[in-house]
Amino acid sequence: MSIFALVLLGQVGAAPAIGADPLQLPAEVRDRKPRTRQVQTVEAPPGPQIDGCIAEMETDPVHGADAARKALAEAKGEERVRAGLCLGIALTQLERWDEAQRAFSTARSSAMPDDHASRARLGSMAGNAAFAGGQPDSALALFDSAQTEARQAGDGALGGAIAIDRARALVTLGRNDEAAAALAEARALAPDNAQAWLLSATLSRRMDKLLEAQAQIEKAAQIAPEDPETGLEAGVIAMLSGREDAARRSWQSVLATAPESAAAATAKGYLAQLGNGGPAKP
Template sequence: MIPILAMLLQAAAPAPAAKPADPREARYDRCVTLARDDPAAARAEAVRWAASGGAWFARQCAGLAYTQEQNFAGAAGEFEAAAKAAELAHDRRAAIYWAQAGNARLAANDAPRARTALDSALVAGTLEGLALGEAQLDHARVMVASGDDAAARRDIDLALTNAGDDPLAWLLSATLARRDGDIPRARKDIGEALKRAADDASVQLEAGNIAALARDEAGARAAWAEAARLAPNAPAGRNARAALAQFGDKPATVPAGR
């Protein structure tokens, strides 16, 4: 699955604007590159820059640096600060920053604050294309966490229109369909996820779950075995091995050092 940082960086590019490019964008690009390679140095650069007029550019760069360090709460705070500053300046980038804040709040397991940020991103009406689809996908994840599957389905169907190349969108759609008992849709959507990310243990695990519900024992065993092989120490791999145990299958051996 696309790492969180990669998802955030997809939306990091400045939004198109009719007016000339902001001269701060070149420094911003350098800061984003630094955030990938040396997040501590990028945060220090962002602090210096914020003190000398870096505004939302500096705060977003700091958020990306925190994300690289997996400090998602810290990242969310920076993205929210960037969004508020951009809103005050009537800059279209504000919606992107709110979407990034929502993604970071989800990574920090803070669904209520993720929803607030994502609502702000979507209500702005300025997101387009992949950025819009990813925000809709994250909003669907918030709805799942809140137990509102009907709202999640509405969000995910919108996300599939705008971010249909993201295997996570198809995986979530398949999982929702399975939970609703819609096996034909679940099988169709997990098939789309497999086309895009057959090497993802979470996708294989769900493929096994759906096959099992459809009484396809061979398909379930094959998918679960693949999930266990791909990620033996990750939750998806462990869950797959537990599922295989019902058949008396020997759990996949965990290679040394993994």
């Protein structure tokens, strides 16, 4: 193994060192905010809508939160689903995570008991708010409940996304074997989810399972060939496997396909340590 590979190994670790750096996963896992894009897929029940709530939240989250809070105070029954959802979205924009968690939980509890898909999505959003607020135990409990609802809904894509959320929380809690099992479930439920394969490869690499990591990163690359995080991780796995030329090619591909990304900045630093940060040769 080259000197640089040893340095790289020291940076990323042969296995997760949960104590000092609790999130030994890439940025998607470590820094990802609650998935507010799910507002587009939550199926709010019929009833009065909050006019302009989401639009106002996007332009002025403070006023958006005020409008949603007033609507929630006046809402009845299933109308509280939409009101709680809008309030939670506004509060995530303000990074008021505890309040956002409560708002999403209110929306979830207001949904019809048999509307498992909406309850799963809202529970997942509550879990993401708890996670962003530094409460992985609470987040995991919310993700577990959301996963149960997703199974009852029979929604594989949703179940796969929530399984990834569970893995993030489990890694934070140092329960890596359980996190690996959660990612295996994500891959089974949503085999075309590139992130599930990428995060599986990263965790396998952290657990010093380089053969598994290689197979998983290859699958991620098949699904999302131009994803810079996948290219960056592929290079790390190759380097730790003693394949310096393959690592160089992976990192050069990141510079070529996403030159302005954070992954490209990291790849450039790795290539500089190898002595060649230039473009890949044909």
